Amino acid sequence: MTIRQPYVETSPPVSDEVRKTTCYMCACRCGIDVHLKSGKVSYIEGNRDHPVNKGVLCAKGAAGIKQITAPSRLHAPLRRVGPRGSGAFEEISWDEALALAVSWMKPLRETAPEKLAFFTGRDQSQSLTGFWAQGFGTPNYAAHGGFCSVNMAAAGIYTIGGAFWEFGQPDWELTKLFVMFGVAEDHDSNPIKIGLGRLKERGARVIGVNPIRTGYNAIADDWIGITPGTDGLLILALVHCLLEAGKVDLEYLSQWTNSAYLLDETEGATKGLFVRNAESQPFVIDRRTGMPASWDAKGVQPDLGAVWQGHRTVFQHLAARYLAAEYAPEAVASRVGVSALRIRQLAAELARVAFDEAIVVDREWTDFRGNVHASMVGRPVSFHAMRGISAHSNGFQTARALHLLQILLGAVETPGGYRLKPPYPKPMEAHPTPHFEVTPGKALSGPHLGYVRSPEQLALKADGSPARIDKAFSWENPFSAHGMMHMVIPNAHAGDPYRIDTMFLYMANMAWNSSMNTSAVMEMLTDKGEDGEYVIPRIIYSDAYASEMVAYADLILPDTTYLERHDCISMLDRPISEPGAAGDAIRWPVTEPDRDVRGFQSVLIDLGAKLGLPGFVDASGAALYRDYADYITQHQRKPGVGPLMGFRGNGEDVGRGAPNPGQIDAYIANGGFFQAHVPDEAAYFKPWNAAYQDWGVAMGFYETPQPYLFSVYAEPMRRFQLAAEGHGHVQPPEAMRGRVRAAMDPLPVWYAPFGDAAAEGFPLHALTQRPMHMYHSWGSQNAWLRQITGRNFLYVPTKVWVDQGFSDGDWARVTSPSGIITVPVAHMAALNENTVWTWNAIGKRKGAWGLDADAPEAVEGFLMNHLISELLPEQGDGMRWSNSDPVTGQAAWFDLRVRIERVDARTEALPQFGVLGNPGGAVQKSVKIFGKDFEKSLGAGGEGAA
C-alpha cells in the first residue's frame, strides 16, 4: 500500500529566548534553561553545562513553570487587621510596610536589641541575613539548620572538618561500594541520583541502611531494614569487627588523624585532654626514635602504640572501648534488628573492598609535612548519611561513629572514598566561636553561630542563663552550631529565658510543617497575656506564597518567586562546589513580577539602611547598596573577598579581587554560575595536601594554610565532661551534670534515643520521608505536582497490618505520648516491622496555599508533626528539656514513638483547623477577611488536636 501519512513539523522553533539561571524549587540549586516565548516563560529544562545537575532536572524543577503562576502567590504587603490567625489583612504600600517595620525595630535596637528575634528557613542567603542581624546587634539569629540536620554538620566539622549533608560526596567515579544510612533525598537531590546512576552503570554495589525501602533504597542491591535510632550500635559493631580482625588503615590513622596523640591519665582537671608540650601543643611519639615529636614534623612516624609517662594514645583508648564485648554483633543484633551474621558479612565486605580492592591513582603529591608521595592510594568504600541518623537525639554521636568508621577504613579524602567540597575541608579551629554579647545601639562583636571549643565559649549570661532565646550554645546543647529555630516560638511564648518583642521570620512555615507540636504552636502564636496583648507581641514574616504561617503574622513582606529576583549562591554561605571545583551561582530576574512584591534580600538591605545598621550605611548614614544585586557585586566581607568569587577585579580575578560592577552580567553570560577547579595534585587528601592548602589561601578560604588532623578523639567534648565532673570555673547546673557527662563523650558512643524513654505503650516508630517530587510544603500549590501526591497515607508494616485486621481504605487513630491524629492507612511489606511512616508535609491547612478548602491535601492529608512534642517528658527535677540532641540541639523528629488502632472509615483526617482564605489572589486595596469559620473543629474525645 502506498505511504500516505500526515505531515509533522519535526523542527518547530522551541522558543524566542533562553535565559540561564538557578532553580529554586528546592535547595539543590540546579542550573536551568528558562525558555521564553513572547516574553512569557514557556518551558524549563536543565542546563547541560551546570556542575550540579549536568542537564537533568527533578520533577519539581521541571514543574517550576506552574509555581510562577500559582494562585497562592502573594500580591502585595499585608497588615493584619483582624485577630492573629484569623487571616484578616489589608493590603498596604511598601512605604507603609517598611515604615511600620522600622517603627517596631528601631526602638528595640536602641534599648534592647535581643528583643528582636530574626530566624530564617529555607533560604540560602544566610551570609546576608546573619550579617544584618549582627549589625542590628541581636544575639537571636539563626537559620533553620537546628531543626534540619545540624547533627550531620557539627559531627562532621568536629571530626573531619567537613560533613555529609551537601558538603561532600562519594567519589562517584571510583567508589566500588556505596553505603547509605538514612537517606531519602537530601539536598543534593540530583547529584545523588546522577551518582547512583553512574554506580549502576559501572555495576558498583549499593547498600541501603534504612527502615523503609523506597526510592534510593529501592534500587540498592542490598537493604538493611534497621530499627530506627540504632545505627550507632550497628556502626560501632562494624568497628568492633574491623578492629578484631585488624582490618583498619593504620598508616592513615597515624599520619592523618589524632589517633597517635597521648591522652592525659593524671586524675584532675586535665584528665583525658591531650598531653601537651611546652608550647602547649599536643605531640606524638615518633616510631623511629621513640621520642616525642611535633605532629607536623617532616618524616614523623607517629606511634599508635606509644605509651609516654603512663599516658596512652587515643588509638589504644579507642581499641579498648570498641573491642569490648558489648559492641560484638551478637550483643547488638536484637536491638538493631539485624542479625549478627549480617553485621559480620557487612564488616567483611567493607574490609574486602577497602583493603583487597584498594585503588592507586598514580599522581604525585606533597603533604603539609613536606613528605612527597609518589601516588594516591584509595579505599573505594564510600558512605552517605542524612537525617535518618541526624534527626534522632543520639544523632551527633551516631554521625561521629560513622565518620570514625570511614576513618578506620582510610576512606575519607582518598580516591574512591568520601570527598569534601571546597571551602571544606576546614578545621573546626578555623570556624568562629558564637558571639552574643549585647550592647544597645551597637553591632554584635562577631557572627552569631560558630563552633565552641570549651565551656567558656557557651552563649551564657553572667548568671549562667542562656543568652539566646533558642538557648543555643547552652548546657542543654553546647554544640548547637546552627541555632535551634524549633525552640524560638515555644521559648518566646514561655518567656524563657526572657521575653522578646518582635519575631522576624523569613521563609519558614512555622505555623505548620516545620514546627513540632503544630497545634500548640498555633496557640502560642495567638495566645494573649492578662494585659490582653499577644504574648509574642509582634510578628513580621516574609513569604512568597499563601502558606499557613502567613495568617499568623502582623506584617507580611511579600517576596518574589525564584525567577523574578536576584539571589546569590555564595562561597560565604552554601555554595555549589564539587569535590574537584569550588563553585558559586546566581539567580536573576528572568521574568518581571506582575505583582507589588519585592525580593526579600533587597527589602532587608533597605531596612538595614533605614535603621542605619553598620555595613548598610556609609559614614554619612547614606545607604551603601541600591538593592541586593548591588550588594552582591559591591559588598566585601574581607578585602577582595565578596559574595561571588568569579569575575572579580577586571573580570579575570578569581576568589580574591576588587569588586567588579560587571560581575553579574559576566555570571549571566557564563550560564549563571562560576567554577574554579582544584588542581589535579590537590584533588585528594585535601586537609593534608600542600597544593590544596595553597590553593585554598589563593581562593580566599583562609589567610594561611590550615592543615589539620582528623579528630577521632574530640578533645573539646572532653572539656565539657570535665566541667560536668566539677572542673573549671564554668560548670553545668547540678541537674545537668549527668546528662552533659554522658552526651559529651569524646569517643563515639551509642545511647538509646530519648524518645525510647517514653516508649512504654508506644511500640512503633513513626517516621516521615521526603517525596522526591515535593519540597516540604510548597509542592502542593503546584498544579502538576499535587496530582502526583495530593494526599498521604500512613504506611503500616505487614505484622501490624495483620494484627490490627486492616484492609484497604481503612483508617487508624495514631497516638503518641503527646498527641493523637486520625488518618488513612495503607499496607507496605518492604518496611521495618516496627515502623510506620508517611510522606512529609503533604497534609495542608484548609484554605492555605491557594487551594480550595476541600482539597484532598487538607481533607485526607495529614501531618505527623501533631504527634511530636518540642519538649521531652518531665525529668526527676520537674525540668523539661527540648526534644533535641543533647550535644547540638538538633530536633529529634524521628525519635517519635506511637501506637495505632483501627477506627471506622471516615472522610476527614484529624485534627482539623479553621479554614484559611487566600491572601494571594487579585490585588485590590481592600480589607481581606478570610478567616471563615475559625473555631477549631476539634473532634470529640481523643480524636481531636493534641
Place this chain on the structure above:
Amino acid sequence: MHPAPSVILFTVLSGLGFGFLAFLTLGLVQPQGLAAFLSFGLGYALAVGGLVASTFHLGQPTRAWRAFSQWRSSWLSREAWVSVAALLACAPVALRAMGGVVPGGWGLIAAVLCLGTVLCTSMIYAQLATVPRWNHWITPVLFLLFALAGGAILAGLRVPAGVLSLALAGMLMTAFRLGDGRFAARGSTLATATGLGSIGTPRVFEQPHTGGNYLMREMIHVVGRKHSQKLRAIAVVSVALPAVILWALPGGIVSNGLAVAAHLAGALAARWLFFAEAEHVVGLYYGQR
C-alpha cells in the same frame, strides 16, 4: 468499562431499529399505506436516533464524517458505511411498501445491510483483545439476537418473537457465564503486565497519581457482585418475558406494547452490564482486578 449512557442508548436503539427494518424489508410483515409509513418511520427513528446518540460521546462530534475513511481496517468505520448504506437501501423499499408493493430481492439486500450494521457494531467490541469479556464470538451473536428478537417483537410476529426472546435469554445467560471466566482465561496479570513476575508476586504499592485520570474513569469501573447478580436476573427475565406476554395474553396493541417495554428494559440492563462488567487489562496496572 465505563457504562456511558450515550453508548448504551446507541447500541440498544440502533440495534432494535435495524432489527425491525430487517423484518420490514424482508417483507415478513407487510404494513400498508399509513401503517407502512409509521412502521418504517419508527425503524428509521430508532436506527438514526441511535447513530446520533453515538456521536454524543465524541470529543469532536463535528468531525464525525471522518469516521468513514478507514473501512479497510476499522470496524467503527465499516459500521459507518454499512449503516448509511442500510438506511439508503431501506428507503425505496419503504416507499414502495407504502404504495403496497411487496419488497423483493432489493429488500433482501437492505435487510442484509441492516443486520450487517448490527454485526459491525458488535465487532467494535468483539475485536478488543484488551477486554477479554467482549473478545469472543458470543458478542456478535448476542447483538444480532437482540436485534432480531427486538425486531420480531416490534413486527408483532408473536411466535418467532417468543422463540427469539427465549433464545436471547438463553444466550444472555451463557454470555454471563462465559464472560466471567474470560479475563482469567486470557492470562494477563499484574505479573505479565509489569514483567515482575520473574522476581515474585507484585502488588500495587502506590498509584502513579493520587489525582484521577481519563484511564481510570473510562476503563476502570467496579460493580458490586450483588448489584450485578440482581441486574443479570432482571435482564434475563425481561428479555424472556415477551415470550410469555405474547403467547399468554390475547394479541393486540397492549400486549405488544408490554412485550416491547419488557424487551427494552432487558436490553438496557444487559447492555449496562455489558460495559460495567467488562474489565480492561489496563486495570491491572492500577491493581483493579
Place this chain on the structure above:
Amino acid sequence: MTCLPGHTEKRLGLVIDLDTCVGCQACVTACKGWNDQGYGAPLSDQDAYGAEPSGTFLNRVHSYEVQPFEGAAQVVNFPRSCLHCEDAPCVTVCPTGASYKRHEDGIVLVNESACIGCGLCAWACPYGAREMDADAGVMKKCTLCVDRIYNENLPTEDREPACVRTCPTGARHFGDLGDPTSEVSLLVAARGGYDLMPDLKTRPTNKYLPPRKKDARTDASLLAPLLDLQAVGLAGWLDRVLGKI
C-alpha cells in the same frame, strides 16, 4: 494509513531500566512540560487547585511492591508510556486514520486535526498509553518527542525525548531498536530486556530492563579475628596489629 506499515525503516523507542529508576517522577513533569507547549493541543488540567485535580499526562510512574519467593519484599518503580508497538491495535481500530504509525521510524502518533475523540484507540491499547484530553477533546499520547528528536533548532545532544534528557539516574534510554548494533539494542541483549504483556501480541518496541538480583549476599567469607582476645588481652592485640605496619 491507519493500516500498519508492515515494516518501518527504524524502530525508535525507549528502554527503561527498572534496576535504576528511583521513581523520582522527573520524567513525568518533564514530559508534561514539553508536550504542554509542543506537539498538538496542550495537556490540560481540570480542577487544578480543587478537590479533584485531574489532567492529561503522557507518562506516569507506578510503584509496585514485589514479594520474592524468598527474602525481603522489594519496591520497583515502573514508568509507563506508549510502547510504540509493531502491531499497534490502537492504530487499526481508529475509524478516522488520525491514529497512525510512522513508516520511517515506527513512532505511533495521533493526527489531532483528524481525531474525532471516539476513544476507541484507548480502549484498544493494553498499556493505558492514551489519554483523551478533556479540554481539546482529542486523544493524546507519547509522541516519542517527535518534535525534539529531529529538531534542527535544538543542539544535537538535545535531540532526544524530554523524559530521557531529564532522567537524573539515566534509567531511560532512547534509540533504534530495529538496529541490533545500536546502544539500546545491545543494552537490551545484555540485560535481558523484555516486553510487557507479550501474550497480547502487540510486539512493543519499548523494552524494560529487569531489576538485578537483590539482597544476594556477596559470598565474602567472614573476617577472622587476628587472635584470641580473651587470651592475649589488649596488649597482645596491639603488638600484633601494630606489628603489621
